[in-house]
Amino acid sequence: MPASSSSALGLRLETARAAARLSRRQLAEQSGISASMIQKIGEGERHPSDQVLEALARALGVMPEALLDGPSRTDSRVHQTIPDVQRAIAAYDFPDDGPVRPSPQLGADVDLAVEDRVQSQYARLGEQMPALLGELFRAVHQARGRERERAAHLLALALRSADAVAYKYGYHDLSARLVELMRWAAGIAADPALEAVSAYVRMETFFAAGQLGPGLRSLRDAVDxxxxxxxxxxxxxxAALHMRAAVVAGRMRQADDARTHLRDAEGLARRVRERLYDGTAVGPDSLEIHRLSVAVELGEETDLQAAVAASARWAPPRELPAERRSHYYIDLGRAQVQLGRPQHAAESLLVARQIAPQHVREHGQVRTELATMVRMTRGRDERVLALARWAKAV
Structure with missing residues (x-):
């Protein structure tokens, strides 16, 4: 068993133990497993046998799979829409015959899909995507010349919206396929700005695969x-490419590169109005949100202190999309956790949840953050525990 798997299981065990408010000695008494063995498992030094895992899970009141694989997916009707999305894209280049509405009507529906995405309305988005994608594939297949380019542009934006559902709900293979189709559509549209957006979105594939280095190179190549x-x-x-590259470099602990990309983003973002550009929020306010993200990824205490202090003077305007605003408070909570302030982090996550509950509940970093907070508070903070249970972090 890889050491990383044992470490992850150990963290899940410690989180579940904290949520149950059991000391290692108490867990040992209730499970029949020695306290020294529990300590070694919790610290990632040992991987339990099936019998040990089952005994620990029974004592903690969880399923063994929750310790082995992590919390189950949240209950949502989103999952029911995924097979329909898969069927819609299977024959993208040989779509079924059917009606195609005029471009303005298709554009209006795509605008609604983009709005649902940036406002984190994933359930509604998942239900609408299959039919819209099917019609847009037909439009690209049937149209010619500039009308085909226009249809391909709309298709790329719709595919991005579908990808948001697939990626956030853990369907990473489907997400990667949707991203590739987005790049294909952007190529047909022959639009450099849209191709840059496709490169921006493609970074999700690298995130999912844990391939940050190649992902950062792909962003730089897109800039070039x-x-x-x-x-x-x-x-x-x-600007969007540089903002994303700054976050990736920060996660790789490449401080100089992260700050260089942030400076380049600033020079560009100051030239544009804050609004959506092909579905990406860009402008001075989005730049401020990315400053916090980079500080969190780098994890340097001085920067974290400054970022948290800045939050008392500035907050994302309500005009920003819900997803972007909630991400700011998620990252603010992450900064507060790193500074040892779990109660403040809980307040930040509650604000994020009020802004965009679906986004927060499905965010992998939120679950990691909440699990850490449960361990820090030893399960004694009811607000933290309630948030963790709501997000299925425990």
Missing amino acids: RMPTPTTERLAAAA
């Missing part, structure tokens, strides 16, 4: 391939 940002839309696309 962009034409000179002579328009607001091109400047926004380039």
